[in-house]
Amino acid sequence: MSRLSRKTLSQLPASVGKPAYDLAGLTVGIVHLGIGAFHRAHQAVFTDEVLAGDPSWGICGVSLRSAETRDALAPQEELYTLKVQDGQGAALRVIGSIVETLVAPENPETVLSRMADPSTRIVSLTVTEKGYCHNPANGALDESHPDILHDLQNPSKPKSAVGFIVEALARRRTAGIPAFTLLSCDNLPSNGHVLKRVVTRFAELRDPEFGTFVSTVASPSTMVDRIVPATTDADRSVIAAALGTEDAWPVVTEPFRQWVVEDEFPMGRPRWEEAGVVFVEDVSAFETMKLRLLNGSHSTLAYLGYLAGAETVAEAMALPGMENLIEGLMREEVSPTLPPLAGFDLDAYRKALIARFKNPALRHRTWQIAMDGSQKLPQRLLGTIRDRIEAGEPYDRLALGVAAWMRYARGIDEAGDDIDVRDPLAERIAGLARPLDDADQIVAALLGLTEIFGDDLSADRSFRTTLSATLARVLSGGSRDVLRFWVL
Numbered sequence: 001m002s003r004l005s006r007k008t009l010s011q012l013p014a015s016v017g018k019p020a021y022d023l024a025g026l027t028v029g030i031v032h033l034g035i036g037a038f039h040r041a042h043q044a045v046f047t048d049e050v051l052a053g054d055p056s057w058g059i060c061g062v063s064l065r066s067a068e069t070r071d072a073l074a075p076q077e078e079l080y081t082l083k084v085q086d087g088q089g090a091a092l093r094v095i096g097s098i099v100e101t102l103v104a105p106e107n108p109e110t111v112l113s114r115m116a117d118p119s120t121r122i123v124s125l126t127v128t129e130k131g132y133c134h135n136p137a138n139g140a141l142d143e144s145h146p147d148i149l150h151d152l153q154n155p156s157k158p159k160s161a162v163g164f165i166v167e168a169l170a171r172r173r174t175a176g177i178p179a180f181t182l183l184s185c186d187n188l189p190s191n192g193h194v195l196k197r198v199v200t201r202f203a204e205l206r207d208p209e210f211g212t213f214v215s216t217v218a219s220p221s222t223m224v225d226r227i228v229p230a231t232t233d234a235d236r237s238v239i240a241a242a243l244g245t246e247d248a249w250p251v252v253t254e255p256f257r258q259w260v261v262e263d264e265f266p267m268g269r270p271r272w273e274e275a276g277v278v279f280v281e282d283v284s285a286f287e288t289m290k291l292r293l294l295n296g297s298h299s300t301l302a303y304l305g306y307l308a309g310a311e312t313v314a315e316a317m318a319l320p321g322m323e324n325l326i327e328g329l330m331r332e333e334v335s336p337t338l339p340p341l342a343g344f345d346l347d348a349y350r351k352a353l354i355a356r357f358k359n360p361a362l363r364h365r366t367w368q369i370a371m372d373g374s375q376k377l378p379q380r381l382l383g384t385i386r387d388r389i390e391a392g393e394p395y396d397r398l399a400l401g402v403a404a405w406m407r408y409a410r411g412i413d414e415a416g417d418d419i420d421v422r423d424p425l426a427e428r429i430a431g432l433a434r435p436l437d438d439a440d441q442i443v444a445a446l447l448g449l450t451e452i453f454g455d456d457l458s459a460d461r462s463f464r465t466t467l468s469a470t471l472a473r474v475l476s477g478g479s480r481d482v483l484r485f486w487v488l
Ligand code: CS2
Pocket: 187, 224, 225, 226, 227, 228, 294, 295, 298, 299, 368, 369, 370, 376
């Protein structure tokens, strides 16, 4: 079978969408750090739709760790297929907005020179929560992080996104080239501020005067949304059969997509609004809503669903009690904490989320969402719990999400087998919680992790009591039994 490439593009079935611009005429305007499936189903797609108007906004995609994506995409001239599907059907389209892919550990110098090039006007990121090397409870740079220590010692051979950004900004400044705009596209509250804070502190540690300069770089916050499960080999073969040609790394996603961005781009930006991107002055209300409703529900159903033996989100949603639990969590416990959004139909948004979670065509693994819980819990569940405590309101369902995380992160499933827990704190959590089997003791041990719970929740006695009672139910009856309580 032939391989997807510029040459084979014309042989694809007419039903497959193709780039509406001259691929050979594209140049790089954006360097994107973290070129995973999410970026390729989100920013790269919005960009693909506006390149015909200005071909100078092509994307140079950088992997900060493995060579897998580059190895898959380079032989096909960075082209890949986007498959959009729900219960009704699927549509295929080839995306051409990625111009080149680089692997940072192989050649940090090439990445730095791309970032320092005057044609690069935006550096965007999807490096996941842990990629910010910050303390998840308070957003400050983790100055003892091994990658940060390494990058301070080796500024021209960085490993972290923070190290790359700061070195590239230093080189631009020396060469008299204006700074690029930073664009965080990760699921963090005020992601632009978090990014600015960590890069400013890192620059300060290199040189206080340089820190002051970095603190002036534009770093708008964004709210990103599209559900994009990891691509499977089954996806690859179905897509190859439909294309009549091989694509080593297609991306599969849902029809829904949303990108709300603060409009602060001193070096210009693509006309993304023409592809439906919403530009606003302050994105925080959108971010809080999305992180607490979508991602808070996602994590809750992922931990409980995994423990109950559900492999995918759609399967988890079908467990007796789950849909009511999630619906109630969103409506009764999360929604009252959200900042007002004028003219926004929250009820419709929640209903749409339930339908998206139930999309039978996506095989979104609960295990995938369960990853990196220590980095996700603060913005997904704990901030909401803080607001509920302050308002003197109950938070039973949110507490169940946290208790299910504790049960999961301990690393032993309900059949007594090991769970493959992926989390930067996995070893510490297992060290604290695995030897224990009493709910009170597990909760007390894990609440000691102040980088997750903050000093306030770590010391909150009534929070501790609520969590202990909830975890005790999960441990004794099992997750399916706990869920049954929510069957109406
Ligand atoms: C998910 C998100 O993996 C996860 O933790 O909750 O990736 C989620 O699918 C996206 O934020 C949806 O926009």
